[in-house]
Amino acid sequence: MSLKRRSSRIGPEEDVSFNSPNGSSFEVNKVPNKINTSSRETITTSTLEKYIPPWSEPYIIGVAGYSGSGKTSVSQKIIHELNQPWTVLLSFDNYYKPLTKEESAKAFNNEYDFDTPQSLDLDILVEHLNALKRGEKVDIPIYSFAAHNRTDKVETIYGANVIIIEGIYALYDERLLNMMDLKVFVDTDLDVCLARRLTRDILYRGRDLSGCLKQWELFVKPNLVRYVKPTMMNADLVIPRGSLNEIGINLMIQHVQKKLALKSAIHLQRLHQLGKQYGLDTSHVTTLPNTNYLKGLHSQLLSLETERSDFIFHFDKMGILLLEMGLNKLGPRNYSEKQVITPQGYHAKGVGFEQELIAVSIIRSGDCFMNAIKKTLNDVPIGKLLIQSDTSTGEPQLHCDSLPSYDRSMNQQIFLFDSQIISGAQLIMAIQVLIDHNFHQENITIITYLSTEIGLKRITNVFPNLNQVIIGKLSNGECQHNEEGLKDTDWNFRNRFIDSLYFGTG
């Protein structure tokens, strides 16, 4: 499975508290109505706290315009300027209906009308958008203009912070219009459009001049005038001259950026609210016992005087202990009775393992456990998630994922590694990603070394059915979890120092 890259932007890995960007209580009153109502619904319909991942409320921009007006350039410019991980461009080009044999023959003679709304599979597009909002994986069909048909290939996308829907009929369908937060119409002179269209179709889509002109005269232009032009009335914003209109585009992008900042602030504030409402339920939480050996190990790991080579050595030991504890906490259905024959020919009663183990590490903090994983489970598949916190706000952002696939027929137990739980935001997002990839909450075990009470509370309140959360040391928040007096506010529990020390990046 390839590592899907979401964005070129890699921020530093600080994961501290949530600071709202201005340090003030952010403009929550100006939240768009849509978001307000949906959050109210979730609170009333569910007694438990619920995490609303950013991808369940994507910011949707529709970009419509005549064929060749520069919709794609404008969309790409938006993507480039926004610089957000998880910006998805959905092009109407991918949603042409597959043609029947007759239609196909017509198409090759340039006699098929591709430019009516009927030639597009808008139902699927609406369905896909809804699925993305639900956090499901969506297979986007890939259309071949040379073959006039859908190819076997699909592009899989999952979740999105920002979705740009681009196509001549982007502002046509009522259902799509209702979902959009911003509707843009790119208005370019039809002569310019024709010139661009000819260049594109002949140079890049393998058509000939006469065919293209025939299509333009017969179908494209009449449809543009009849169907597309009226949709300009649905737009919030019309951009004349397409991508040449830099001021217009920049104004629009500024508006979008403002809206997105507000969205992050709401996301952060919700994360912040989590864990405030309920107490800490420790029925699925295991902290390592405070034995002499472990006390000695904690002392080595927390001490200022420990050299880096020793720190790595001791952390590997701690990692193995945590993982062994996690394995011990797998429920009885992971085991079956088994009889083996020893080399001397005796029968020995024992148990067999009935699960496929999967390790998932959150880059980079979880990577400190790699040695422990290799020493304990030699052939386990290892998935990775890159979740970074935005430097200025502390908002967690998912950048890429590479996960083993879910297999319904197998009992897959997932171990999710992160060396520290500070705010809990990273892990909440990571668990949500796993659940979105069909893994069951009951099969997820979290392995972590240091955890704050508030972070743990957030996680267990949002995901009450996790198999287990294994913690090396839990700090004291409202309750007394450790007799040594380690507190949530202590430096060790508020800073990601473990991976810095482990990987030597200071």
Place this chain on the structure above:
Amino acid sequence: MSGKFVERKNNAGYSKPDGPKREAILDLAKYQDQQVRVEFAGGRVVTGILKGYDQLMNLVLEEVKEYIRDPEDDTELTDRTRDLGLVVFGDNVILLPQTNQLIGLYSIIRDKSTKRGDFVFYSDRIIRLLVEEGLNLLPVEECTIQCHGGNEYKGSKFLGKICGVSIIRAGESMEMGLRDCCRSVRIGKILIQRDEKTATPKLFYEKLPEDISDRYVFLLDPMLATGGSAMMAVEVLLSRGVKMDRIFFLNLLAAPEGIKAFNDKYPDVKIITGGIDEKLDENKYIVPGLGDFGDRYYCI
């Protein structure tokens, strides 16, 4: 140090009855997985969840809390407790918690069809657990640690030094596990082989650290069958001035006969094992056992 976690079983109170039939007076089955309170002959009192027992009144307790006694008067209990985690109370035998996971690992290494790579990998995993269990028994002293952010941690550090002593050849397979937990540990070696004429073990070679008498010794031999060679190794250690209660004998699998022989002769040596099997067969192999550990580990 002795008996810090491991209590000698008492013969007073509830314990094994006299007579040929070794049956427990107490039926502990109904207390399985329940909170129990145990009073020891020496006056210690602990509570914990009963996870396992045998007819010899060896107990496996989880989440053990010991009531701390009044320092002035040993017989007075205070309200203060300390956590001991999972503890086996018995004849100085410490059995690793018999979790499904551990039993699963044993099923792999017992299986004759297991390939050598897996045998080595899973044995090493068990050996690590044994070593860590042993390290947990070492005495510590409280100390205050300066943490990175300036706050303090009331931690502890180990008192005393340790060394490993492996019985050649199979015992050497456990050195890696020890090294994984204590990087620069000193390791001595003892070669003991069976004298074919007398069928008794005979010492051929020993190389031990000079200051071994000051150290806690982890004696490494994967199998405790009759205990012949291990007992001879203990004899060597004692002759070098090692104190008996500072010897920890680590093995993966033990036979009851071997444990008994060991306990009778060296009551203060602690045996840390991952599994106790049924018995020995007529060839003195452990039943069901796992074959010849050295052969399987070193592929002969």
